[in-house]
Amino acid sequence: MFSSIRNIALAGLVASTALVAPAHAFERTDEGNVIVFGGRQAIPVLDPHIRYDWSTRMIQQGVYDALVKYEGDPAEVKPWLAESWETSEDGMTWTFHLVKNAKFHNGDPVTAEAVRYSFERGLKLNKGVAWMLKDFLAPEGITAVDDYTVKFDLKAPYAPFLSFLPWWFVVNPEQVKANEVDGDYGQKWLTDHEAGSGPFTLGRWEPNVLYEVTSVEDYWKGWPQGENRPAGVIYRMIREPAAQKAALQRGEADIVEGLTSDDYVQIAKVPNIVIEDHKGMTTFGIKFNTQKGPTADINLRKAIAYAMDYDAMVAIYNGAASLETSPLPDAMKGHIEVEGMPRQDLEKAKEYLAKSDYPEGGLTLDYVHVAGLEEARRIGLVLLDNLKALNIEVNIRPEQWPNMVAAGADVETTPNMTSIYATPISTDPDAVAYQYHKNSWGQYYGIAHYDNPEVSKMIDEARAATDWDTRANLYARIQKQIVADQPEVFGMLQNRRWARQDYLQGFTFSPVRFTGEVDLYPLWIKED
Amino acid sequence: MLSFTLRKLLTVAGTMLGIAVLTFVITNIAPGDPARLVAGPNATEDMVETIRSEYGLDRPIVEQFVIYMKDLMTGDFGTSIVSTRPVLDELLRYAPATIELVLVAMLLGIVVGVPLGMLSAVYKDGPIDHVTRILSISGVALPAFWFGILMQLYFSVELGWLPVSGRLPLVARPPDMVTGSLLIDSLISGNFKTFNSALSYIILPAIVLSFPCLASILRVNRAEMIEVLQSDYIVAARAHGISSRRIVAIYALKNALLPTLAMIGLRFGWMLGSTVLVETVFDWPGIGLYAVSSALASDFKPVIGVTLLIGFLFIIANTLVDLAYAWIDPRLRRA
Numbered sequence: 001m002f003s004s005i006r007n008i009a010l011a012g013l014v015a016s017t018a019l020v021a022p023a024h025a026f027e028r029t030d031e032g033n034v035i036v037f038g039g040r041q042a043i044p045v046l047d048p049h050i051r052y053d054w055s056t057r058m059i060q061q062g063v064y065d066a067l068v069k070y071e072g073d074p075a076e077v078k079p080w081l082a083e084s085w086e087t088s089e090d091g092m093t094w095t096f097h098l099v100k101n102a103k104f105h106n107g108d109p110v111t112a113e114a115v116r117y118s119f120e121r122g123l124k125l126n127k128g129v130a131w132m133l134k135d136f137l138a139p140e141g142i143t144a145v146d147d148y149t150v151k152f153d154l155k156a157p158y159a160p161f162l163s164f165l166p167w168w169f170v171v172n173p174e175q176v177k178a179n180e181v182d183g184d185y186g187q188k189w190l191t192d193h194e195a196g197s198g199p200f201t202l203g204r205w206e207p208n209v210l211y212e213v214t215s216v217e218d219y220w221k222g223w224p225q226g227e228n229r230p231a232g233v234i235y236r237m238i239r240e241p242a243a244q245k246a247a248l249q250r251g252e253a254d255i256v257e258g259l260t261s262d263d264y265v266q267i268a269k270v271p272n273i274v275i276e277d278h279k280g281m282t283t284f285g286i287k288f289n290t291q292k293g294p295t296a297d298i299n300l301r302k303a304i305a306y307a308m309d310y311d312a313m314v315a316i317y318n319g320a321a322s323l324e325t326s327p328l329p330d331a332m333k334g335h336i337e338v339e340g341m342p343r344q345d346l347e348k349a350k351e352y353l354a355k356s357d358y359p360e361g362g363l364t365l366d367y368v369h370v371a372g373l374e375e376a377r378r379i380g381l382v383l384l385d386n387l388k389a390l391n392i393e394v395n396i397r398p399e400q401w402p403n404m405v406a407a408g409a410d411v412e413t414t415p416n417m418t419s420i421y422a423t424p425i426s427t428d429p430d431a432v433a434y435q436y437h438k439n440s441w442g443q444y445y446g447i448a449h450y451d452n453p454e455v456s457k458m459i460d461e462a463r464a465a466t467d468w469d470t471r472a473n474l475y476a477r478i479q480k481q482i483v484a485d486q487p488e489v490f491g492m493l494q495n496r497r498w499a500r501q502d503y504l505q506g507f508t509f510s511p512v513r514f515t516g517e518v519d520l521y522p523l524w525i526k527e528d
Numbered sequence: 529m530l531s532f533t534l535r536k537l538l539t540v541a542g543t544m545l546g547i548a549v550l551t552f553v554i555t556n557i558a559p560g561d562p563a564r565l566v567a568g569p570n571a572t573e574d575m576v577e578t579i580r581s582e583y584g585l586d587r588p589i590v591e592q593f594v595i596y597m598k599d600l601m602t603g604d605f606g607t608s609i610v611s612t613r614p615v616l617d618e619l620l621r622y623a624p625a626t627i628e629l630v631l632v633a634m635l636l637g638i639v640v641g642v643p644l645g646m647l648s649a650v651y652k653d654g655p656i657d658h659v660t661r662i663l664s665i666s667g668v669a670l671p672a673f674w675f676g677i678l679m680q681l682y683f684s685v686e687l688g689w690l691p692v693s694g695r696l697p698l699v700a701r702p703p704d705m706v707t708g709s710l711l712i713d714s715l716i717s718g719n720f721k722t723f724n725s726a727l728s729y730i731i732l733p734a735i736v737l738s739f740p741c742l743a744s745i746l747r748v749n750r751a752e753m754i755e756v757l758q759s760d761y762i763v764a765a766r767a768h769g770i771s772s773r774r775i776v777a778i779y780a781l782k783n784a785l786l787p788t789l790a791m792i793g794l795r796f797g798w799m800l801g802s803t804v805l806v807e808t809v810f811d812w813p814g815i816g817l818y819a820v821s822s823a824l825a826s827d828f829k830p831v832i833g834v835t836l837l838i839g840f841l842f843i844i845a846n847t848l849v850d851l852a853y854a855w856i857d858p859r860l861r862r863a
Binding site for chain 1: 567809810
């Protein structure tokens with residue numbers, strides 16, 4: 001009996017050693033190379049008017065086109081389905097002229113009517129992207145002037161209008177209507193199907209496992225990499241940072257997005273691995289509850305802001321971050337470096353504390369961060385250490401994201417301090433400035449419940465102004481005033497990082513993209 | 529026999545109802561707003577309301593409960609607010625992967641645990657006993673999450689023997705679905721290449737999942753064997769000159785297996801629960817992973833669905849253990 005056990009064990013060992021490891025991640029198919037992207041976040045619903053998380057939007061950008069597209073660093077709006085456009089003097093009417101050779105994957109031409117239908121669909125569904133335009137654009141305001149001209153009549157002048165259009169993808173009305181169920185605008189069908197005109201079409205779709213897109217050979221706009229065009233991209237779910245790192249090292253992924261700060265430092269030393277490290281637009285701030293509790297006191301807020309060790313924050317990211325010099329990120333239009341942005345100065349911190357209602361400190365403040373976000377927790381520890389000098393205790397509390405958002409929606413339940421990462425959706429300064437408008441109360445980025453009527457008024461004026469100089473002047477004043485009011489500890493801009501194999505070419509960074517989002521269109525594999 | 533079956537069925541129904549009520553209450557007490565989460569970070573209040581009303585989340589909680597229970601009676605597990613798909617469809621999609629993983633892990637636990645328990649009893653206080661003791665203590669003490677990552681680092685990255693995560697290579701086409709188990713389906717279709725691949729992918733998660741189970745089986749089996757080996761009938765068998773191998777492997781093992789069987793039944797349920805961790809580490813697309821991602825998104829219906837399914841499978845496993853008990857011990861059949 002014992003010899004048979006030994007035999008079985010030996011057989012198992014032989015079998016396991018016979019399993020061959022792949023030499024590279026990309027998969028060779030008859031049509032060409034398929035790139036493997038390792039990502040943490042699933043894509044439950046692909047419908048471009050319903051969801052736009054980073055992973056979802058990455059695939060949406062692959063299979064759909066929009067009138068315009070963000071490209072480059074700094075991000076700029078480039079013509080795409082629209083080859084040109086003009087605005088009326090009062091800023092109320094926008095007219096777009098479409099390219100004439102664009103076609104959907106089923107061969108239908110992309111017409112002005114398709115654009116009109118897509119915007120109408122987005123607005124009427126009132127989900128996902130609708131918030132970007134719904135206050136300024138009604139479905140009736142969109143007109144297909146002719147086959148290739150579409151006109152938008154806004155309800156009021158709205159300068160950031162163009163900056164949102166890259167996220168309004170155009171669907172083929174014929175395909176959507178053919179798949180409607182009970183007037184659902186094809187929502188059910190578009191969950192895991194597409195009706196787009198983008199460079200890729202959908203391949204295998206295995207929820208929670210992998211999502212494949214295959215390239216469209218005769219894509220109307222052509223391919224920047226020409227003959228090197230990949231056959232497709234597989235977005236493979238790899239949830240754990242450790243597993244992502246292992247997959248990259250073992251050659252099971254060509255590019256991954258979710259390693260820890262320490263992992264990036266370590267894996268940079270591995271031959272043939274390249275780290276993409278770029279200054280992002282995601283701001284990190286410790287937002288105070290400015291309406292209730294001790295942090296309603298501006299002097300206490302200032303004291304905390306001057307007690308914070310900002311360099312330690314950057315050190316937590318192993319240097320892959322830069323301090324905020326304004327509430328607006330550096331890559332944003334209209335950004336200025338605000339003078340007097342607090343940096344650690346204990347003398348000043350004590351002066352402000354003395355002026356506050358808590359001159360001796362002696363209080364405990366809650367610091368809430370998203371459970372599992374290690375860097376946010378460690379920033380909490382830095383805060384805890386720094387505030388000891390002011391005789392202030394910090395109670396660090398991890399919370400699940402939905403619970404944190406729910407608590408922060410109401411002044412009464414908002415914690416004293418909450419760590420918030422916020423990624424602006426566009427490069428227009430309004431995207432960040434509006435976070436400090438009173439209308440943003442209830443949103444996660446409005447968790448400070450900041451209320452300065454003068455700032456809200458300037459924000460309203462700036463989004464309605466059509467002249468950039470007027471807007472720039474207003475945004476400069478807005479930035480200075482927000483810093484003066486200190487609704488948060490202005491933290492840092494975390495770098496965006498990916499780790500990729502060196503043979504993966506065509507990676508382009510644009511700060512306006514979300515967390516791990518990559519433009520799949522220009523990617524290709526360089527083979528020796 | 530009929531009344532026994534009916535009683536059993538009633539108990540199952542009662543337990544399932546209890547699980548449904550309890551999980552509904554717990555998930556609804558938990559703070560968080562799934563509609564707001566799904567609507568996206570910038571959604572306005574009326575956009576959140578659109579989603580709330582679409583999923584009936586704007587109704588009073590008691591009304592939601594009544595509707596949910598009514599639907600449940602007709603086999604409707606509700607709709608996932610995150611994926612917008614019916615929960616039942618998703619359970620059917622993900623359950624086979626989990627059942628396959630748990631069964632392979634269970635098989636590993638039994639095939640390795642029982643003989644090792646037997647060996648350590650026979651060679652009590654010898655080197656084999658000491659080694660298996662270390663093994664079993666580690667099995668119970670090692671956190672699955674950490675152990676899984678360690679295994680990946682060693683066997684996948686360091687040695688390159690096995691894949692890091694997933695269920696099949698990316699370009700491999702899964703075999704036609706018959707049972708939902710890739711191992712069985714690939715064998716049925718005669719696709720041995722896919723079978724080999726599927727086997728290579730399941731080895732690491734199955735080992736990690738089976739380790740605590742293996743450890744418990746080993747310890748229980750060892751303890752029982754030691755006791756049985758000292759009993760009179762074994763002494764009598766030895767006196768009759770029956771070979772040691774036959775005494776241990778047949779006479780003693782059968783009697784020592786009863787408590788081990790009970791342990792297997794309990795461990796089955798425990799393993800189903802543990803898939804939550806193991807599937808996350810290995811990106812194994814089963815109900816454990818589905819439960820985690822749903823819970824993190826406050827998506828309640830899938831969480832209740834997974835709990836019900838795990839409860840149901842647990843009850844089935846324990847019923848099978850009861851039957852196996854009767855098969856092994858004829859006295860129980862009369863009782």
